[in-house]
Amino acid sequence: MASDLSNFSGQVVLVVGAASGIGRAAAHLIASRGGTVVISDLDKAGLASLQKELGLKDNQVESVNLGDQSSIQALVMSVISNHSQIDALINTAGVVGPTNTKVEDVEWAAFERTVTINLFGTVWLTQAILPYMKARQYGRIAHVASIAGKEGNPGMHAYNISKAGMIGFIKGVGKEVATEGITINALAPAVIRTPMNADTSEATLKYMLGRIPMGRVGEPEEAAEMLAFMASRACSFTTGFTFDTSGGRATY
Ligand SMILES: NC(=O)c1ccc[n+]([C@@H]2O[C@H](COP(=O)([O-])OP(=O)(O)OC[C@H]3O[C@@H](n4cnc5c(N)ncnc54)[C@H](O)[C@@H]3O)[C@@H](O)[C@H]2O)c1
Numbered sequence: 001m002a003s004d005l006s007n008f009s010g011q012v013v014l015v016v017g018a019a020s021g022i023g024r025a026a027a028h029l030i031a032s033r034g035g036t037v038v039i040s041d042l043d044k045a046g047l048a049s050l051q052k053e054l055g056l057k058d059n060q061v062e063s064v065n066l067g068d069q070s071s072i073q074a075l076v077m078s079v080i081s082n083h084s085q086i087d088a089l090i091n092t093a094g095v096v097g098p099t100n101t102k103v104e105d106v107e108w109a110a111f112e113r114t115v116t117i118n119l120f121g122t123v124w125l126t127q128a129i130l131p132y133m134k135a136r137q138y139g140r141i142a143h144v145a146s147i148a149g150k151e152g153n154p155g156m157h158a159y160n161i162s163k164a165g166m167i168g169f170i171k172g173v174g175k176e177v178a179t180e181g182i183t184i185n186a187l188a189p190a191v192i193r194t195p196m197n198a199d200t201s202e203a204t205l206k207y208m209l210g211r212i213p214m215g216r217v218g219e220p221e222e223a224a225e226m227l228a229f230m231a232s233r234a235c236s237f238t239t240g241f242t243f244d245t246s247g248g249r250a251t252y
Pocket of ligand 1 (some may be wrong): 019041042046094095117146190191
């Protein structure tokens with residue numbers, strides 16, 4: 001019988017941003033497919049409740065602040081010291097930053113915070129993990145970008161830039177590690193039903209929903225299915241690519 005390439009038995013999968021939304025759904029899915037999931041987030045209470053739900057050991061739970069490079073390095077070192085390997089990284093952590101804010105009104109601090117967490121966090125996390133994947137000549141990296149990075153949402157400039165930057169970043173890294181058994185891809189969701197949208201203004205939400213041909217929001221489980229593929233052995237001939245999950249909004 002052919003081996004099931006979507007199964008994660010014997011694999012260590014680090015899910016950053018696991019406390020909520022898409023990351024939480026991804027952690028459930030990877031665990032259900034046999035992976036040793038390590039959940040990580042800034043939100044310790046969310047991690048504790050997920051640990052209970054999934055029955056994880058304490059060494060499968062790690063707090064991290066993606067806005068702080070030393071915290072990211074400490075996370076990766078801890079996972080390696082506890083589990084010896086990281087087969088796949090799923091990074092869903094992110095913040096929306098200012099919405100409904102015209103470019104003339106954007107302020108430095110809020111702009112910088114959004115880009116630091118979403119984009120620089122992606123860069124430092126990838127940088128910290130790659131040496132361990134290169135050493136084993138195997139790895140899967142899946143970062144969650146956004147439709148905002150492809151099309152741009154008005155009034156969300158810091159978010160747009162951070163997500164467009166992620167899409168550009170994975171393209172370059174994909175080529176750099178292409179011959180080393182490592183793939184790195186991104187996912188560009190449109191609106192997904194998660195707590196993240198609680199902070200998004202009504203006007204922005206209406207704008208985004210109006211552009212989805214399926215006429216509905218996506219569910220976190222639908223995004224998680226895509227991420228599970230990108231994190232699996234099955235994703236072996238696609239790298240530097242940004243997958244779509246937008247209910248038909250983006251057909252490219
Ligand atoms: N929900 C959507 O409509 C949507 C659409 C497109 C893209 N996305 C992207 O999907 C990803 C997941 O979003 P979600 O909807 O599940 O949101 P969410 O708010 O439910 O989850 C995001 C998680 O990131 C964590 N986080 C925030 N800042 C952090 C930091 N500095 N360090 C570590 N963890 C941090 C939060 O604690 C939270 O658990 C994000 O990158 C988001 O930009 C979401």
